Amino acid sequence: MSESLAQVASYLGGLAVYLRNLGADVPEPVLERYDTGEIGFAIAAELPGLGDPKPAVITAQEIWNPAGDGRFVRAEYAYELIDYPANRRRAFHLHDVPAYLARLGVTAHEHCEEVLGKPTCDHYLGLPVYSGYEGLNALLACWSDPGPLGCARLRCAR
């Protein structure tokens, strides 16, 4: 679905407020324009709670391709939770589409580390995440659950 520049700016502002209202510390977001004609953004949110060794962080990055008539479509994303206090990581990615299609036969992939920096699989097969809100909520659900992330239940795309 294509969106106007103003709609993408509203969407980005909404993502930042969504995180802030959950208690996260999020700098003022900026919608960037790139030399390719694409637009995009990167936001980083420090989550509330334990800050030892440092706070849990959620990042969201998106790139939107021009679709004509001043409209854009979401083409690449990376939503990522690095939960430093719990020492684990979860991520949903879609990028380098031709390379992933050629090598894995899928576009979306995921990362899951029950112990930060010690993945048992480099890339897990993923399903597309349809919006930033869906990606962020899935990561927030992981952050709020003290149990295992469940990496062993995912399908390794090695």
Next chain:
Amino acid sequence: MQDKQFLSPNDVASELSVSASTVLRLIHEQRLPAIRVSERIYRIPVAAFEKYKAAALESPSPARVSPEIKERPSIGAGEPLPEAAEAGAAVRTA
């Protein structure tokens, strides 16, 4: 409540002296921020509940659009690509 990082709808109901169904209505109406863990499970960060009680929740507003043109970043930069599939190997689908 001080030691907890997350509250259940029942915890919030108890704090506000309302029913759990009232708390769920506040969540569904997006008046009380909550994390949807599953269809029936919600968790409310204590920090979000404090904002709610202080009437400090923000309303969404559009992000600023940069007037500058920047170099396109590479999402996933530094992430090793998966090994190339062997010739003749079956293509996997998600």
